[in-house]
Amino acid sequence: MGVRINKSFKIAPGVRVRLGNKSSSLSIGGKAGRVTMNTRGRRTTTVRLAPGVSYSTSSSSHTTPKSCSAAMRNASTGARRSPTGRLKIS
Numbered sequence: 001m002g003v004r005i006n007k008s009f010k011i012a013p014g015v016r017v018r019l020g021n022k023s024s025s026l027s028i029g030g031k032a033g034r035v036t037m038n039t040r041g042r043r044t045t046t047v048r049l050a051p052g053v054s055y056s057t058s059s060s061s062h063t064t065p066k067s068c069s070a071a072m073r074n075a076s077t078g079a080r081r082s083p084t085g086r087l088k089i090s
Helices: 066-077
Strands: 006-012 015-020 024-029 033-038 042-050 053-060 079-081 087-089
Antiparallel strands (some): 006 015, 015 024, 024 033, 042 053, 079 087
């Protein structure tokens, strides 16, 4: 069983800092809407539409798709794709 430690501090009205084991975050906003950014590069925006109803979006600052990173890894090892789509190692 893992142990999690979180501590949250209110710095100013509408500004909160959260410290945790693996990540920390900064939240700016109030009840109607909030933007949260953490140290791992994730940004979350939350908007309150009505009491008990909210809309949230989350995005990561890491924008390289897996296929791109795989292509870069293959290029660095000398692997190339043939016209038929098969991987050739040079």
